[in-house]
Amino acid sequence: MVYTLVNSMSSARPIRLRFAPSPTGYLHVGGARTALFNWLFAKKYGGQFLLRIEDTDKARSTEASTTAIYEGLEWLGLQWDEDVVYQGANLDRHQAHVAQLLKAGTAYRCFCTAAELEAQRKEAHALKEAFRYDRRCDSIDPATVEKRVAAGEPFVVRFRMPEGTTTWDDLVHGTITFPNKDIGEGDFIVLRTDGTPIYNMAVVSDDIAMEISLVMRGDDHISNTPKQILLYEALGAPLPIFAHLPMIHGMDGKKLSKRHGATAVGEYQHLGILPQAMLNFLALLGWSPGNDIEVMTLEQMIELFDASHLSKKAAIFDTQKLEWMNGQHLSLIGADVLLPRVAPLLADAGLTTLQDVEHRKAWFLSLLELLKVRARTLDDVVRQASPYLRDDIEYDPDAVAKQWKDRSLSADALRGTRETLAQLERWEPEPMEEALRALAERMGTTGGKIFQPMRVALTGLTVSPGIFDVLVMLGRERSLARIDRALEWLAAN
RNA sequence: GGCGGUAUCGUCUAGGGGACUAGGACACGGCCCUCUCAAGGCUGGAACACGGGUUCGAAUCCCGUUACCGCUACCA
Numbered sequence: 131m132v133y134t135l136v137n138s139m140s141s142a143r144p145i146r147l148r149f150a151p152s153p154t155g156y157l158h159v160g161g162a163r164t165a166l167f168n169w170l171f172a173k174k175y176g177g178q179f180l181l182r183i184e185d186t187d188k189a190r191s192t193e194a195s196t197t198a199i200y201e202g203l204e205w206l207g208l209q210w211d212e213d214v215v216y217q218g219a220n221l222d223r224h225q226a227h228v229a230q231l232l233k234a235g236t237a238y239r240c241f242c243t244a245a246e247l248e249a250q251r252k253e254a255h256a257l258k259e260a261f262r263y264d265r266r267c268d269s270i271d272p273a274t275v276e277k278r279v280a281a282g283e284p285f286v287v288r289f290r291m292p293e294g295t296t297t298w299d300d301l302v303h304g305t306i307t308f309p310n311k312d313i314g315e316g317d318f319i320v321l322r323t324d325g326t327p328i329y330n331m332a333v334v335s336d337d338i339a340m341e342i343s344l345v346m347r348g349d350d351h352i353s354n355t356p357k358q359i360l361l362y363e364a365l366g367a368p369l370p371i372f373a374h375l376p377m378i379h380g381m382d383g384k385k386l387s388k389r390h391g392a393t394a395v396g397e398y399q400h401l402g403i404l405p406q407a408m409l410n411f412l413a414l415l416g417w418s419p420g421n422d423i424e425v426m427t428l429e430q431m432i433e434l435f436d437a438s439h440l441s442k443k444a445a446i447f448d449t450q451k452l453e454w455m456n457g458q459h460l461s462l463i464g465a466d467v468l469l470p471r472v473a474p475l476l477a478d479a480g481l482t483t484l485q486d487v488e489h490r491k492a493w494f495l496s497l498l499e500l501l502k503v504r505a506r507t508l509d510d511v512v513r514q515a516s517p518y519l520r521d522d523i524e525y526d527p528d529a530v531a532k533q534w535k536d537r538s539l540s541a542d543a544l545r546g547t548r549e550t551l552a553q554l555e556r557w558e559p560e561p562m563e564e565a566l567r568a569l570a571e572r573m574g575t576t577g578g579k580i581f582q583p584m585r586v587a588l589t590g591l592t593v594s595p596g597i598f599d600v601l602v603m604l605g606r607e608r609s610l611a612r613i614d615r616a617l618e619w620l621a622a623n
Numbered sequence: 624g625g626c627g628g629u630a631u632c633g634u635c636u637a638g639g640g641g642a643c644u645a646g647g648a649c650a651c652g653g654c655c656c657u658c659u660c661a662a663g664g665c666u667g668g669a670a671c672a673c674g675g676g677u678u679c680g681a682a683u684c685c686c687g688u689u690a691c692c693g694c695u696a697c698c699a
Contacts, residue, residue: 504661581658
């Protein structure tokens with residue numbers, strides 16, 4: 131099913147959305163969420179999701195940032211549908227659109243210098259008045275304009291702000307109206323002295339060319355919107371529908387910045403967050419399915435997504451909930467899809483090699499099955515996997531203090547445990563439990579008193595998966611060797 | 624300053640005139656489960672910014688106030 135968008139200003143149009151970041155840094159979580167919502171909308175209604183790199187600020191744009199945006203989007207799995215559009219490559223069309231404005235008489239050349247304007251602005255500020263360009267250049271007669279241009283005098287092109295009011299039906303905010311007199315500083319500049327377009331001009335030109343029918347972006351663009359609408363109208367182009375998403379703030383309610391910790395999606399990737407968890411978490415920041423569902427797969431998000439449940443309120447980025455969400459997805463996904471993500475991390479940590487993982491795949495799969503439910507991040511998984519992958523385990527001092535407090539008592543328990551386990555015919559949970567519980571009874575104690583010292587002997591820690599699972603994962607040989615080593619340690623300390 | 628936007632537990636949110644004694648989730652506390660840790664189940668505390676209207680009835684609609692955020696460039 132392919133839907134179309136219908137707007138009061140235009141007939142039905144194919145659904146085309148775009149994510150248009152400027153490459154001046156990494157992919158910010160706010161940008162990622164904007165991209166996600168655009169993508170979700172496109173997927174849900176059978177539209178196209180496009181990517182445009184707004185690289186017209188040569189001073190701040192970098193290739194590294196562009197790469198970071200691609201990598202972030204790819205990690206999240208937010209694939210765009212057509213070739214990437216680089217705004218900087220469209221200068222000719224931007225200028226042509228400005229020429230069209232000039233020709234239609236909705237824009238005019240202005241010879242005022244930046245210094246003059248700055249002085250006027252200062253003056254207005256001193257008088258506590260809002261500065262508005264006084265249109266002095268609009269009254270220069272055409273012949274004079276021609277002459278000054280011919281003489282090589284620098285000029286900018288200004289859009290002539292019409293009287294009246296500009297209104298649109300925002301998909302998330304409802305009707306928003308601006309009196310035209312309050313839009314910016316009056317007749318705003320669309321083309322700089324150097325012949326390059328100003329942001330709003332470039333955006334409108336590109337969105338027209340890309341046939342964007344739904345502009346979904348951060349609500350910091352609300353005040354740009356009336357200017358852009360005026361430009362669309364002056365250019366005779368159909369208006370897109372606008373949807374302004376709320377911002378994402380840090381824990382202190384201020385704009386999310388480096389002070390709040392990680393703001394780049396790439397950082398969360400390296401912190402061991404799963405892309406599907408990131409997406410799920412981001413989706414819930416500013417949108418809800420309208421009921422109590424929280425943990426969703428990507429497919430469910432597409433299915434459930436709808437514009438009517440978009441929030442107007444800025445959300446605070448809570449990393450604790452992100453981690454919880456990641457834990458949910460960790461236990462949700464199969465060990466087989468988790469393994470390819472974890473294997474490189476295990477290798478990086480020097481715990482194994484990719485070849486080893488390939489070689490003992492079934493074993494690694496069952497290990498992950500045990501660990502994923504008690505981990506919140508991929509880093510947790512790696513940390514918890516350590517005792518099963520290295521032989522030189524260390525005894526955690528707290529574990530020793532708590533579970534091996536009485537050395538001889540612990541040694542007794544371990545000796546009995548070792549003997550019992552060694553006699554087992556089948557190295558499986560049921561016989562283990564049966565035999566060890568019987569041992570506990572014979573020793574006049576409880577299972578816990580046997581299991582806990584054994585846990586320290588096997589893993590060096592007080593926490594681990596179920597003790598029989600640990601024994602199985604370690605295997606008979608290694609388990610018994612570890613108990614022997616613990617016995618030696620207990621005798622020596 | 625001007626203009627615009629926003630306002631429900633600490634946080635994310637449900638709610639759209641009566642179903643609200645305001646629901647869920649994160650976090651925090653308790654209990655259960657239990658060999659530990661998670662997960663899970665049960666449970667506790669915790670919110671409609673304030674003031675006026677409209678209405679038989681307002682968290683929901685209107686107005687004002689306050690607070691916060693954004694924009695206010697020849698940045699994007």
